[in-house]
Amino acid sequence: xxxxxxxLVIVSGKGGVGKSTVSAxxxxxxxxxxxxxxxxxxxxxERMSLLFDQGxxxxxxxTPVYPGLDAFSIxxxxxxxxxxxxxxKVRAMVERLVANPAxxxxxAAAPGLRELVTLAKIRQLVERGRHDIVVVDAPATGxxxxxxxxxQNFLRVTRTGPVHARAVWVSELLEDAExxxxxxxxxxxxxxxxxxxxxxADVGGQGVPLAGVIANAVFEPLxxxxxxxxxxxxxxxxxxxxxxAAARVRMARTADExxxxxxVRPCLAELPFLFAPRLDTAAVAGxxxxxxxx
Amino acid sequence: MNLVEHLDGVHVAVCAxxxxxxxxxxxxxxxxxxxxxxxxxxxxTIDPARRLAGALGLPETDDxxxxxxxxxHGMDGPGSLHAxxxxxxxxxxxxxxxxxxxxxxxxxxxxxPIYGQLAGAVAGSHEYMAMERLYxxxxxxxxxxxxxxxxxxxxxxxxxEAPGRITxxxxxxxxxxxxxxxxxxxxxxxxxLPGTGMALGAIERLTGTxxxxxxSEFVAxxxxxYEGFRRRAEQVSRLLASSETTFLLVTVPLPEPMxxxxxxxxxxxxxxxxxxxxxxxxxxxxxxxxxxxxxxxRATRALTAAGVPDDVAGRAAENLLDFQSLADRDRxxxxxxxxxxxxxxxxxxxxxxxxxxxxxxxxxxxxHLLSGT
Numbered sequence: 001x002x003x004x005x006x007x008l009v010i011v012s013g014k015g016g017v018g019k020s021t022v023s024a025x026x027x028x029x030x031x032x033x034x035x036x037x038x039x040x041x042x043x044x045x046e047r048m049s050l051l052f053d054q055g056x057x058x059x060x061x062x063t064p065v066y067p068g069l070d071a072f073s074i075x076x077x078x079x080x081x082x083x084x085x086x087x088x089k090v091r092a093m094v095e096r097l098v099a100n101p102a103x104x105x106x107x108a109a110a111p112g113l114r115e116l117v118t119l120a121k122i123r124q125l126v127e128r129g130r131h132d133i134v135v136v137d138a139p140a141t142g143x144x145x146x147x148x149x150x151x152q153n154f155l156r157v158t159r160t161g162p163v164h165a166r167a168v169w170v171s172e173l174l175e176d177a178e179x180x181x182x183x184x185x186x187x188x189x190x191x192x193x194x195x196x197x198x199x200x201a202d203v204g205g206q207g208v209p210l211a212g213v214i215a216n217a218v219f220e221p222l223x224x225x226x227x228x229x230x231x232x233x234x235x236x237x238x239x240x241x242x243x244x245a246a247a248r249v250r251m252a253r254t255a256d257e258x259x260x261x262x263x264v265r266p267c268l269a270e271l272p273f274l275f276a277p278r279l280d281t282a283a284v285a286g287x288x289x290x291x292x293x294x
Numbered sequence: 295m296n297l298v299e300h301l302d303g304v305h306v307a308v309c310a311x312x313x314x315x316x317x318x319x320x321x322x323x324x325x326x327x328x329x330x331x332x333x334x335x336x337x338x339t340i341d342p343a344r345r346l347a348g349a350l351g352l353p354e355t356d357d358x359x360x361x362x363x364x365x366x367h368g369m370d371g372p373g374s375l376h377a378x379x380x381x382x383x384x385x386x387x388x389x390x391x392x393x394x395x396x397x398x399x400x401x402x403x404x405x406x407p408i409y410g411q412l413a414g415a416v417a418g419s420h421e422y423m424a425m426e427r428l429y430x431x432x433x434x435x436x437x438x439x440x441x442x443x444x445x446x447x448x449x450x451x452x453x454x455e456a457p458g459r460i461t462x463x464x465x466x467x468x469x470x471x472x473x474x475x476x477x478x479x480x481x482x483x484x485x486x487l488p489g490t491g492m493a494l495g496a497i498e499r500l501t502g503t504x505x506x507x508x509x510s511e512f513v514a515x516x517x518x519x520y521e522g523f524r525r526r527a528e529q530v531s532r533l534l535a536s537s538e539t540t541f542l543l544v545t546v547p548l549p550e551p552m553x554x555x556x557x558x559x560x561x562x563x564x565x566x567x568x569x570x571x572x573x574x575x576x577x578x579x580x581x582x583x584x585x586x587x588x589x590x591x592r593a594t595r596a597l598t599a600a601g602v603p604d605d606v607a608g609r610a611a612e613n614l615l616d617f618q619s620l621a622d623r624d625r626x627x628x629x630x631x632x633x634x635x636x637x638x639x640x641x642x643x644x645x646x647x648x649x650x651x652x653x654x655x656x657x658x659x660x661x662h663l664l665s666g667t
Contacts, residue, residue, distance in 0.1 A: 014313060014314055015312060015313015015314040016312065016313050016314020016315060016546075016551070017314060047550075084496075087499070087500060088496065093496075096492070097492070097493055097496050100492070100493040102493040102494060103493035103496070103497065107497070140313050156407055157407045157408065157504070157505050157508060158501045158502055158504060158505045159502055159504040160502035160503075160504065161498075161499070161500055161501045161502030161505075162499070162500050162501075163500045163501045163502075163505075164501070164502060189649055190649045190651050191314075191318075191649075192314070222609055222612070222613055223606075223609055223610075223613075224606075224609075227606045227609065227610070230602055230603055230606040231597075231602060231606065231610060233600070233601065234597065234600045234602060235600065238596055239582060239589075239592045239593045239595075239596035239597075239614075240593065240596035240597045240599070240600045240602070242581040242582045242593070242614060243581075243593040243596070243597055243607075243610040243611055243613070243614040244597075244610065245581065246581050246610070246613055246614045246617040246618075247609075247610045247613055247614075248647075249617065249647055250613050250617070252647045252648065253647070253648075256648055256649055260649075275616040275619050275620060276619075277619065277622070277623040277626075278549075
């Protein structure tokens with residue numbers, strides 16, 4: 001089943017592996033296939049504004065960032081207020097409520113409320129119908145799987161009431177394999193791969209459908225098996241020695257990477273390490289092309 | 295900078311940084327290096343990768359302190375290295391047992407579903423527990439130096455702010471007023487604050503009565519423990535701000551982690567916390583000087599002259615240009631950081647040829663960190 005036939009794609013992974021970049025690339029690939037795509041970032045991270053050179057924040061609304069692709073940055077406080085207004089109808093009352101210290105303290109005791117309203121906002125954006133596919137740049141796995149567990153936690157601590165109903169509503173979408181898929185991003189290194197394997201087990205245990213793993217920043221094959229031998233005789237020092245030394249480093253790291261990737265293969269895709277000094281929109285679009293066939 | 299000299303003057307080193315920058319490796323390498331130099335060191339680490347845990351001799355099932363056999367890996371010296379893996383839930387449970395007025399009271403809290411969430415999943419609880427454990431070990435005087443590897447967080451700043459959030463929560467005066475002392479758990483003493491009745495009525499409408507009853511029981515359970523929590527939070531804050539402590543920021547020479555390091559550096563200054571330096575990991579080495587446009591041609595000619603076949607020389611020259619551009623990028627990023635924090639506060643660790651996941655690897659990192667250059 002193609003990733004692009006899903007309505008909701010949730011992208012997570014260890015910190016520093018390039019989740020935001022891969023999320024953006026998936027969004028661009030979807031747009032390239034003619035879909036109307038929406039890219040969501042949570043907790044006001046505002047990474048997309050940099051990736052797409054917006055010159056300002058994306059904000060809590062749909063902002064066109066690329067042909068066929070919009071972005072939306074969910075501020076959990078805004079999402080909470082919006083939810084409260086939907087429940088109590090009267091904005092003035094909600095403003096009083098949010099400003100009330102008792103409300104702040106009790107909602108802090110119900111941890112995950114902000115994550116729950118963020119997820120509810122995501123479902124709302126999925127179902128509004130303006131986009132064919134919604135891609136979420138989720139928090140890092142340590143926190144990110146906690147993020148996906150939030151509705152289940154609420155089902156445990158609330159037995160009735162609108163919040164319980166909200167948690168049920170969010171879980172329905174998260175657990176629907178027809179509409180939803182989780183993608184885990186890793187780099188071909190020991191720690192991220194180990195965390196990815198743990199996350200795979202964890203996602204499975206939660207009943208959230210996993211599409212697979214995308215390996216990011218993988219050295220592309222450059223040298224042939226016999227090249228090491230051809231370079232072995234090059235003396236150290238000078239331009240030739242420098243080139244041979246750099247070649248040996250690349251070969252060693254490529255071998256290490258292959259060993260790590262074998263632990264998570266087959267991957268949905270393996271994206272190349274980019275040598276460019278700065279990741280710009282064109283570079284992300286290039287990665288998107290590699291993801292067009294998922 | 296000379297990290298050995300710097301660490302000789304402190305008892306607590308906190309390694310902070312964004313996820314994926316090598317914090318755990320840095321903390322373990324610093325700890326091993328200082329143990330070799332004669333100090334009794336404990337590294338408190340969080341969920342290290344399995345092979346690193348294995349290398350440090352940490353079983354995965356407990357959070358006790360285990361001695362690491364440095365001599366068996368050619369890193370022997372006059373000191374000792376212990377390592378422990380933090381388990382937030384375990385530490386939190388221990389704290390509740392210690393602070394609760396009676397075993398029944400602690401059991402009531404430990405069984406409460408709100409507590410289960412607070413101790414387990416909430417952003418902030420791991421950070422708080424890391425500090426709690428740090429304080430407990432420091433106060434025991436069992437070690438000369440404690441190196442703390444902070445929890446992974448997208449923003450390193452979470453670490454400084456999370457404990458405040460949690461103590462504000464369990465210590466909250468407003469929250470305390472919701473429950474009258476001695477009141478039966480499960481019923482709220484309302485209307486102590488203006489608007490409280492309205493707020494709780496609204497919450498009850500949203501969540502049903504069960505959640506409020508649980509929260510009420512939870513809050514009632516903590517009644518009488520606030521003082522202990524508040525005192526402990528103050529003690530930890532004092533320790534972190536004292537001259538016994540240093541904060542080391544760990545980063546990699548990429549724009550986003552560098553921006554976060556800079557952000558954290560400013561946050562430390564605003565809070566008057568002791569900044570020790572920045573460790574920049576995974577720095578690509580420079581291979582050649584001169585203009586970028588000529589590197590490929592120069593290398594191709596030199597390789598061909600050394601008898602390397604044309605096609606291999608072409609690939610090696612292309613790769614050299616790629617690797618040199620990484621070195622140039624890293625250098626530019628480090629220079630930007632230097633302009634902010636000063637060159638004397640930065641320690642660079644080169645990208646090693648292999649991933650670090652054993653004591654030999656740690657030894658190599660440690661040599662770079664503590665070389666004093």
